[in-house]
Amino acid sequence: MLQLGDEVVLYSVVFVVVLLGTRSPLWTTALTASLYLFMVMFRFPQVPTSRAKQVLHPEKGAAGSGKVSVVAHRGGGHDAPENTLAAIREASKNGATGVELDLEFSADGVPILMHDETVDRTTNASGPLSQIRMSELAKLDAAAKHRLRDKFAGEKIPTLAEAVEECIKLQLTIYFDVKGHPHEAAAALKELYKRHPVLYNSSIVCSFEPKVIYRMRQSDPDVVTALTHRPWSLSRLGDGEPRFSSLWKHNWLTLMDFMLDWAHHHVLWKLCGISAFLIQKNFVSPDYVQYWTQRGVDVVAWTVNTNVEKEYYQELLHVNYITDSLVEDCEPHY
Template sequence: MLQLGDDVTLYSVVFVLVLLGTRSPVWSAVLTASLYIFLAMFRFPQVPASRARQVLHGSKGGVSVVAHRGGGHDAPENTIAAIREASKNGATGVELDLEFSADKIPILMHDETLDRTTNGSGPLSQMAFSELQKLDAAAKHRLRDRFAGEKIPTLEEAVEECIKLQLTIYFDVKGHPDEAAAALKELYKKHPVLYNSSIVCSFETKVIYRMRQSDPDVVTALTHRPWSLSRFGDGLPRFPSPWKHHWMTLMDIVLDLAHYHFLWKLCGISAFLIQKNFVSQDYVEYWAHRGVEVVAWTINTKVEKDFYQELLKVNYITDSLVEDCDPHY
């Protein structure tokens, strides 16, 4: 639950901002009270802490190591082969990207296009699942000879493999909030074990809120990288125009404040998936006081893994379980 100090800070900031904009104490009080009422009426409570811990740490507890996109360095990302390799290499769980074919079949795919990972080309949204099945999901992978002919799996196929291998699943939903919530709700109904072995994550707050509306018993997380609107992961500006860059930087600040003081409580999340460069002991404690666990991404060197495993003791997501690999933003 949000701490009292946070409540006071949030509503005080809203009151002052509205007061500066309107110069009206009455309107400032009305709008601040409206925010309080909105949160009270429409927010979702967090799932029980014991079940969130079960999902995030398993029955044995300790730090959970999660294979990013199934472990995209060790096998073709978002494939059954990747899931099996991750299990063989000691992963506790896998992060899998949910997307949809043109005929609305839920599948595993990170990009909106096929070019980067397969021998196909063009927008995913224009390809029926029957066409996707003809593609080689290993075509662009560094180990393509070993995994040649690997198929793009359905969400159902991937889930069944993870359940068989007793892997925790981090469902990373790329968009399509209504379709994703409906598809995942059916999966949880068909496989109740997922309530204790999976978590739904997204950069998009609407996805998580819609998921909680569809099934409030599902464990959820928000994913975030500060400055993501104005800069790429390596720090370079997204926009050549100085005015657009500064405007998006301002939007980044607003988004940050929303995540830390409003959105997490509205959705009732159990975890916060954050880019590794922004994680510290203080950061972990900040969220722990709110009943929210930190999961760091993407941790790709032994030094980093030791730091998160031994010092911070927080779950982390990695591209490889077996060797150091390039940074991933």
């Protein structure tokens, strides 16, 4: 739930902005009241705290004095080919609490593990997923371009069902990272939760797209969910460089970034009823963690890859983190 201060600030800001725009106290009051009623009627409540805690802070694999969950990014893409069964097994062997897995779809609608919209970066083929059927994807080598390709030669692109079964067998928490396709993803995940009820206490659905999370809560309100966010992502690349050379476009998207960030922190999290907020590591601080703790929301940082950073999150912040490697320092994926 939003704190009283949040409620007052949120609707005060809306009231002032609308008043300045319309110069009509009547319309301003009506529009602000309409927003309030919309939030009351259409927001989802958070799942019970006890179950969210079971998902976010399981005993298995907890690290440090604060029982921090260590989650392998894309299954641990530095230690094994990302988003594969080999990566899941390697993450378990190296002591991960859970794995973050990317959900995408083949041309014939089969839910699979893949981060990109094409197979170019990770396999021995090229082309968009939207044009490759599962029967063809099953023939590709998912280790072809990995640094340890000789060790994992021939590793296949797994279906979502295969990956989930492996995680359940290894007792790993699953962070489902949904890249898009809100309706298809919600339907596929709902079927998985129906087939494997253990997932309600051992998995969380995450996405950069609020509509994905809202659709998931519509489909199954008992699923634990999280919003994923990197501030200034519209105007800047992952390394901080401007995304566009045009000054006008850069400034416009910077304004959009500000509005999106404000919406995430004051409206969208409550509308979706999330239990966790996945944030790029550069924006995490003790005050930031406290901000979300007061709202009953866990912070999860990504992508934390050096030993110094890991110690900081485990021993000082006591915050869950996502990492590319359980065993080495490495460069992060954005």
